[in-house]
Amino acid sequence: MSSNMIATRDAYGETLAELGAENGDIVALDADLSGSTKTGVFAKKFPERFFNMGIAEANMVGTAAGLAAVGKIPFVSTFAIFAVGRAWEQVRQSVAYPKANVKIVATHGGVTVGEDGGSHQSVEDIAIMRAVPNMTVIVPADGVETRGAIRAAAACKGPVYVRLGRNKVPTIFPPEHRFEIGKGCELRPGTDLTLVTTGLMTAPALAAAELLAKEGISARVVHIGTIKPLDQEIILKAARETGAIVTAEEHSIIGGLGGAVAELLGEEHPVPVRRVGVRDRFGTSGKAEELLKYFGLTPEDLAEAAREVLARKRV
Amino acid sequence: MKERIVELEEKARKLRVSIVKTLHKSQSGHTGGSLSAIDMITALYFQKMRHDPADPSWEGRDRFVLSKGHAAPALYVALAEAGYFPAEDLMMLRRLGSHLQGHPDSKSTPGVEVPTGSLGQGLSMAAGMALGLRLDGKENRVYALLGDGELQEGQVWEAAMAGGHYRLDNLCAMVDANALQIDGEVAKVMNVAPIADKFRAFGWNALEINGHDMAAIIDALELAEKVKGRPTVIVAHTVKGKGVSFFENKASYHGVPPSDEELPRALECLGCLED
Numbered sequence: 001m002s003s004n005m006i007a008t009r010d011a012y013g014e015t016l017a018e019l020g021a022e023n024g025d026i027v028a029l030d031a032d033l034s035g036s037t038k039t040g041v042f043a044k045k046f047p048e049r050f051f052n053m054g055i056a057e058a059n060m061v062g063t064a065a066g067l068a069a070v071g072k073i074p075f076v077s078t079f080a081i082f083a084v085g086r087a088w089e090q091v092r093q094s095v096a097y098p099k100a101n102v103k104i105v106a107t108h109g110g111v112t113v114g115e116d117g118g119s120h121q122s123v124e125d126i127a128i129m130r131a132v133p134n135m136t137v138i139v140p141a142d143g144v145e146t147r148g149a150i151r152a153a154a155a156c157k158g159p160v161y162v163r164l165g166r167n168k169v170p171t172i173f174p175p176e177h178r179f180e181i182g183k184g185c186e187l188r189p190g191t192d193l194t195l196v197t198t199g200l201m202t203a204p205a206l207a208a209a210e211l212l213a214k215e216g217i218s219a220r221v222v223h224i225g226t227i228k229p230l231d232q233e234i235i236l237k238a239a240r241e242t243g244a245i246v247t248a249e250e251h252s253i254i255g256g257l258g259g260a261v262a263e264l265l266g267e268e269h270p271v272p273v274r275r276v277g278v279r280d281r282f283g284t285s286g287k288a289e290e291l292l293k294y295f296g297l298t299p300e301d302l303a304e305a306a307r308e309v310l311a312r313k314r315v
Numbered sequence: 316m317k318e319r320i321v322e323l324e325e326k327a328r329k330l331r332v333s334i335v336k337t338l339h340k341s342q343s344g345h346t347g348g349s350l351s352a353i354d355m356i357t358a359l360y361f362q363k364m365r366h367d368p369a370d371p372s373w374e375g376r377d378r379f380v381l382s383k384g385h386a387a388p389a390l391y392v393a394l395a396e397a398g399y400f401p402a403e404d405l406m407m408l409r410r411l412g413s414h415l416q417g418h419p420d421s422k423s424t425p426g427v428e429v430p431t432g433s434l435g436q437g438l439s440m441a442a443g444m445a446l447g448l449r450l451d452g453k454e455n456r457v458y459a460l461l462g463d464g465e466l467q468e469g470q471v472w473e474a475a476m477a478g479g480h481y482r483l484d485n486l487c488a489m490v491d492a493n494a495l496q497i498d499g500e501v502a503k504v505m506n507v508a509p510i511a512d513k514f515r516a517f518g519w520n521a522l523e524i525n526g527h528d529m530a531a532i533i534d535a536l537e538l539a540e541k542v543k544g545r546p547t548v549i550v551a552h553t554v555k556g557k558g559v560s561f562f563e564n565k566a567s568y569h570g571v572p573p574s575d576e577e578l579p580r581a582l583e584c585l586g587c588l589e590d
Contacts, residue, residue, distance in 0.1 A: 027450070051446065051481070059439045059473030066443020069421075069429050070378075072450070074443075090470070093433045094440055098421045100429075 004143075004171040008164040008200075009107040011143035013038025015150040016075055016105075020046045026154065028075045029064050031057050036166075037077035037107045057087040061104070065094035068101040073154060079113075080106035080122035080163055084129055095159050096134045102160075103153045104129075109139075109163040110250030111278065111295055112200065112288040121283030126198075127255025129161040130228050136160045136181060137228040139199035139249075139257075142172045145225055148179025156181060163199065165250075167288050170203050172223075184231035186238075190220030193310055194238035194245050195302060198224045198257045201248040201276075204292075208302035219306055230260050232268070239269045244313040246274045246305045250297060253277040272312035274305040319362070320530050326396070327357040327529065331558045332587045333392040333405065338572040339581075341408040344417070347555040347568040349389040351493040351526070352460060355551060356381075358532040359458055360393045368398035371425045377455050378428050378444050382437020383462035383491060384418040385570070390427070391415055399426035435468025437461065438488055442478050445486040445546075456540065460489045464496030466507040472517070478546040479518025486546040487539045488514075491526060493555035495566040514548040526551025559584045 020026050020042050027049045034040035034052060043050035053060035057078055064074035076083065083106040084091070095102045106125065113121045129137045138153065138160065140146040146164060153160040172187065187202070188209050197205040202223045209219040222238055224231060239245055245265065247258040258275030265273060278295050292298055330353050338344045360366070364377040381390045388408065395402045400414070407413035414423045418432025429440045441459035448455050465471065478486055490510055498504050507513075511521035520542045524531040532551070539547035555569070556562030559581045562573075573581050 027447075049450065053477060054473075054480075056473035056476065058436075058470040059442075059477055062436050062439025062470065062474065063443035063446065063477065065429065066440035066445070067447040068443075069440065070444045070447035070451075072447045089433060090436060090439070093430060094436050098430045 005168040006143035006171060007166060007168045008140055008143060008146040009038045009166065011146035012105055012107070012150055012164055013041035015147045017041045017045050019151065019154050020049065023073065023154065025071060026073045026075065027051065027067055028077070029053055029060050031055055031060050031078040031082065033078050039075070039077045057082045058090045061087040061090035062094045064102045065098070065100045073101055073103070075103045075105055077105045077107065079120060080109040080125045081120055084122065084125040088128060092132055096132045099134050099158045101157055103162065104160070105150070105162045105164065107164045108166045110165060110200065111283045111291045112165055112167050112250060113283070114166070114288045114291065115285050117285035118282040123252045123278045123283060125163060126227055126249070126251045126257065127259060130255065130260065134159055135228065136226065138162045138181070138226050140164065140225055141199060141202040141223055142169055144171055144173035144175060144177050145179055148177065149225065152179055152181050165200050169200050172203055172206070179225060182226045182229045182231055184222050184224045184234040186220065186234065187223050188219070188221040190218040191242055192218045192244070193306055193313065194220040194222055194242045195248060195306065196222045196224060196235060196238065196245055196257065196261055197248040198227060200250050201297065204297065204299045205248055205302055207299035208306065211299055211303045212306055217306065217310065224257055227257055227260060230264065232264055235261055235264055236269055239265055239271045244272045244309045246276060246302060246309055248276040248297070248302055251277050253279055272309045274309040276302055276305050320533070323357055323362055323529050326361055327354050328585060330357055330392045330396060332582060332585050333396070334388050335559065335573055335578065335581045335585065337388050337392060337405040337408050339578045340406045342572050343409050344388055344572055345385040345570050346572055347495065347562060347565065348383060348386045348462060348491065348493065350557045350559065350562065351553040351555045352383070352386045352491045353389045354527050354529060355460060355489050355491065355532055356389050356393045358529060358536060360397050362533055363536045364458070368426065371399060375455065378441070378457045380429055380437045380441040380457070380459040381419055381431055382459050383434065383465050384431030387417065387419050390419060394424070394426040434462070434465040435470040438471055438474035442474050442483055442486055445483040446481060449483070449485055455485070457486050458489065460491060463490055463492040463494060463501050463507055463510065464504070466490065466510065467505045475514055475517040475519065482544050483546045484543050487536070488546065488548040490548060490550045491553050492550055493553045495555045495564065495569065497566065497569045499566050511548065511550045518545055520545050520547040521550060522547065523550045523552065526553035527557055
């Protein structure tokens with residue numbers, strides 16, 4: 001792991017601006033948060049292709065669908081809670097239903113939004129977007145993967161939801177890493193159990209695997225960058241080979257990565273599963289690190305979940 | 316021009332017959348709002364809009380968005396008449412496997428630009444199209460047809476704000492103001508008046524016409540095209556169920572198709588006696 005720290009939203013802003021120079025059809029829309037979502041970087045370079053839609057997310061998403069209908073590739077950004085919450089039915093009807101080529105890149109996902117509190121901490125967006133037909137759902141772990149994900153989103157045809165975070169996070173992937181939609185990656189080999197993680201929980205999972213190794217527990221770490229379509233193969237392989245699964249996400253345990261993995265394993269290869277995430281609660285104000293502790297999302301929490309699932313495996 | 320108006324009026328009459336027959340066959344769908352909108356749809360598809368039924372994705376076409384998607388039968392009969400698909404297909408409206416969905420679906424039906432049906436979303440999409448076409452320096456125009464009840468959706472006013480802000484003079488909204496919605500009179504359910512003044516306040520050019528006066532519709536569309544620097548809304552006062560006397564001005568016929576017993580009487584009202 002590199003000590004290089006970058007927020008995924010910053011990687012997005014830079015990549016979107018690069019893409020803007022490469023492809024004249026790329027346009028960006030924001031709802032008065034371009035400084036926070038980093039679409040402002042694009043706006044500065046390509047003001048004629050940037051549309052600030054004001055604090056009106058429903059119309060922003062509909063406008064993006066219209067732009068896509070005449071051949072543009074719109075990137076739509078705001079905080080996850082507003083992109084998915086406020087504009088959900090516009091995403092469903094105007095974007096997903098017609099398979100419009102709209103990329104919804106939401107920042108400030110999860111509880112690490114921090115001080116703004118529960119009103120601004122989206123813990124349901126992955127579940128909601130995953131349930132919408134035609135939608136691809138991507139949750140990158142770091143800056144490198146975000147760059148790849150944004151490029152992949154621009155290159156593929158159809159609706160994509162990308163969930164990004166607010167804070168600086170460690171870089172996990174080497175700069176040459178190639179992101180592919182629908183492909184998970186094994187980041188650490190292991191035989192006793194597998195930590196299946198997404199987004200910003202992948203770095204803590206790697207730390208948890210270190211803690212477990214000191215106890216003689218061999219934990220595999222599989223990062224799932226694309227929640228939908230899910231890389232079923234890598235998860236089933238992990239279940240068959242290690243016999244126990246812990247999922248981890250900065251999201252509700254309902255309907256996100258944990259839900260997707262539990263559904264898959266329940267049908268195809270039942271093994272003990274423990275879902276680490278926000279346990280059906282709203283967020284609250286606090287510092288990001290405090291909140292990760294408060295909601296049980298630290299490497300220590302993951303290691304504890306691993307011990308618990310391992311005990312069940314041995315019964 | 317006078318002869319052309321007469322031709323268009325006759326076309327609209329023919330399309331009303333087609334709406335009534337289509338809805339009678341499907342026994343499901345929205346009669347009142349289809350009949351109130353058909354004169355405007357006739358003017359667009361058979362006079363004003365540049366389009367090519369043989370090539371639905373022709374780049375030079377003007378765009379139409381039926382934001383009040385429940386009036387899909389009015390759009391479908393016009394598309395069939397124009398030649399986008401065979402008229403026989405109309406008899407499959409709302410059936411499993413048909414390309415004619417209950418509400419417009421761009422993936423299913425040739426000539427449908429974007430899906431609608433969930434009210435309030437069409438004007439945003441139309442504005443997005445207008446922005447994109449302008450960005451490319453194209454002259455194509457974009458038309459959106461909304462219901463007056465639909466104006467209760469907040470998103471319509473977000474789109475109105477954006478249309479004014481971005482000065483989308485290639486965008487023309489039309490409001491089929493038939494004054495009725497499912498639960499009764501628009502003015503009593505949730506008053507949206509004054510419609511034209513609201514749009515004007517958002518920076519639009521606003522015209523008010525009788526939405527069944529073909530010459531007035533054509534004139535308004537011509538006028539809208541000449542106005543630069545702001546979008547135009549045409550508030551068209553209409554009669555729900557127009558053309559079939561016993562459907563007219565009745566909220567109860569919002570989502571009700573003609574029955575077996577009503578069909579011959581409805582066709583008689585429309586001067587169609589052969590059935």
